[in-house]
Amino acid sequence: MKKSKGTRQGTRKILRKKPREKGRIPLTRALQEFGEGEKARIVIEPSVHKGQPHRRFHGKTGIIQGKQGKAFVMKVRDGKMEKQLIVRPEHLRTVG
Numbered sequence: 001m002k003k004s005k006g007t008r009q010g011t012r013k014i015l016r017k018k019p020r021e022k023g024r025i026p027l028t029r030a031l032q033e034f035g036e037g038e039k040a041r042i043v044i045e046p047s048v049h050k051g052q053p054h055r056r057f058h059g060k061t062g063i064i065q066g067k068q069g070k071a072f073v074m075k076v077r078d079g080k081m082e083k084q085l086i087v088r089p090e091h092l093r094t095v096g
Contacts, residue, residue: 014058015046
């Protein structure tokens with residue numbers, strides 16, 4: 001069988017919700033606001049595909065650099081490199 005090469009390949013365990021977490025997400029999570037320089041953790045919301053970062057960044061913490069439309073631009077370290085991600089607020093949580 002040919003291997004899947006989609007953007008969510010290999011995410012069976014990473015992007016799984018517990019039965020009680022299933023359903024619509026709270027509206028407050030979609031309307032979250034972050035200030036520039038604030039720290040945020042990437043926790044991918046599997047039910048929202050829009051503005052979803054790559055699964056490699058799930059669980060990483062970064063610094064918000066600004067806003068781009070409804071999404072936030074954030075800087076995350078990936079090994080020795082610093083990368084810029086564009087992530088919607090549904091996939092972000094506050095740190096602290």
